[in-house]
Amino acid sequence: MQLQRLLVVIDAEHxxxxxxxxxxxxxxxxxxxxxxLQIEYHPSLEGSLLDSRLLNRAREAIVRQSCEHLRTRVAHLSDEGFQIDVDVRWSKRRHEEVLARVAALQPDILFKSTHPSSTLRRLLFSDTSWQLIRRCPIPLWLVHDTEPRGQSMCVALDPLHSADKPAALDHQLIRTSQALQAALGLHAEYLHAQAPLPRSLLFDAEVAQEYEDYVTQCSREHREAFDKLIAQHAIDRAQAHLLDGFAEEVIPRFVREHNIGLLVMGAIARGHLDSLLIGHTAERVLERVECDLLVIKPDGKG
Known part of the structure; x- marks a missing residue:
C-alpha cells in the first residue's frame, strides 16, 4: 500500500x-x-418553482462560499507545509459524488467520519458511510467520533473463508497492515474467531453423540489454517490470536480489552441493487465496534 494521496470527505453538517x-x-x-472533498446539497434548491437559472446561480454561490470557508479553515495546515487541495461540489447523492472523485483521483485511502445511524436509515440507503462500505473500491478509513484509543490495530482474518471471502483477501489485509506498521508505527494484532455449530442445533441423537469429535476437528482445521496463514507472513506468534466465539461478539470485545485504535477488516459485497449487502457477520461487527475501521475490498473489486 502506498500512502501518497489521501482523500478526505469533509462533513459540512458537523x-x-x-x-x-x-x-x-x-x-x-x-x-x-x-x-x-465537501459535498453541498439543500433540498430547497431542488425542484423549486424558481427559474432554473436562478437556482443554478444560488447553488454556485453556495459552493463558492463553502469552498472559500473550507480553504480558510485549513489554511493553517497549508502554512505547516501540508499539500492540500480543496474541492466542493453540489450533489444530492453524496456517496456517488465521492465515488466519482475516487475514480478520478485514485487516492490510496478514503477517509470519512462516522456518525450513528439507525438500521432503518441504513436499509433505506440514506447513510453515506454504509454505501461507501459496500461500493468503495479503495481502502476506506472510517474515523470514529472519539480520539484514537491507542497505537494498536487489529486485523480480522478468515483463513477458512467461511464468510465467502477469497483466499487472497487475507493476504491483502496482512500486507496492508504491515505497510501501516512500517509507515505509521502502529502495533498489529491478528485475530481469527472460530465458532462450531452450536450443540442446541443438533436434534439427531446419533449426530449429537459425535458432537465432541466434530468440535475437536473443527478447532484443528481452524488452528492449522490460521497457523499456515500467519507463517507465510513471518508474524510473531504472540501477535496471533485464535479465539472461540462468533466474530460479531469476539472482535468488539477484543477491541475493547486491548485498547485497539484501528480495526482492519475485509468486506465482500453481495446481491444486486447497488450491492445491497456486504455480509451479515461483517455488518454486525461494524455496527458494534467503537474504534476506527479500515475496510478493504478484494483487489479489483468495488
Whole structure:
C-alpha cells in the first residue's frame, strides 16, 4: 500500500472533523497529499418553482462560499507545509459524488467520519458511510467520533473463508497492515474467531453423540489454517490470536480489552441493487465496534 494521496470527505453538517484529523496524522508521518472533498446539497434548491437559472446561480454561490470557508479553515495546515487541495461540489447523492472523485483521483485511502445511524436509515440507503462500505473500491478509513484509543490495530482474518471471502483477501489485509506498521508505527494484532455449530442445533441423537469429535476437528482445521496463514507472513506468534466465539461478539470485545485504535477488516459485497449487502457477520461487527475501521475490498473489486 502506498500512502501518497489521501482523500478526505469533509462533513459540512458537523463542526468537528475526525476524518481530517486522522488524515493529517497520516500525512504528517508519510508526506502524503491531502485532497478534501465537501459535498453541498439543500433540498430547497431542488425542484423549486424558481427559474432554473436562478437556482443554478444560488447553488454556485453556495459552493463558492463553502469552498472559500473550507480553504480558510485549513489554511493553517497549508502554512505547516501540508499539500492540500480543496474541492466542493453540489450533489444530492453524496456517496456517488465521492465515488466519482475516487475514480478520478485514485487516492490510496478514503477517509470519512462516522456518525450513528439507525438500521432503518441504513436499509433505506440514506447513510453515506454504509454505501461507501459496500461500493468503495479503495481502502476506506472510517474515523470514529472519539480520539484514537491507542497505537494498536487489529486485523480480522478468515483463513477458512467461511464468510465467502477469497483466499487472497487475507493476504491483502496482512500486507496492508504491515505497510501501516512500517509507515505509521502502529502495533498489529491478528485475530481469527472460530465458532462450531452450536450443540442446541443438533436434534439427531446419533449426530449429537459425535458432537465432541466434530468440535475437536473443527478447532484443528481452524488452528492449522490460521497457523499456515500467519507463517507465510513471518508474524510473531504472540501477535496471533485464535479465539472461540462468533466474530460479531469476539472482535468488539477484543477491541475493547486491548485498547485497539484501528480495526482492519475485509468486506465482500453481495446481491444486486447497488450491492445491497456486504455480509451479515461483517455488518454486525461494524455496527458494534467503537474504534476506527479500515475496510478493504478484494483487489479489483468495488
Amino acid at each position: 463542526q468537528q472533523q475526525p476524518a481530517l484529523q486522522r488524515a493529517v496524522e497520516v500525512a504528517r508521518e508519510t508526506g502524503a497529499e491531502l485532497h478534501l
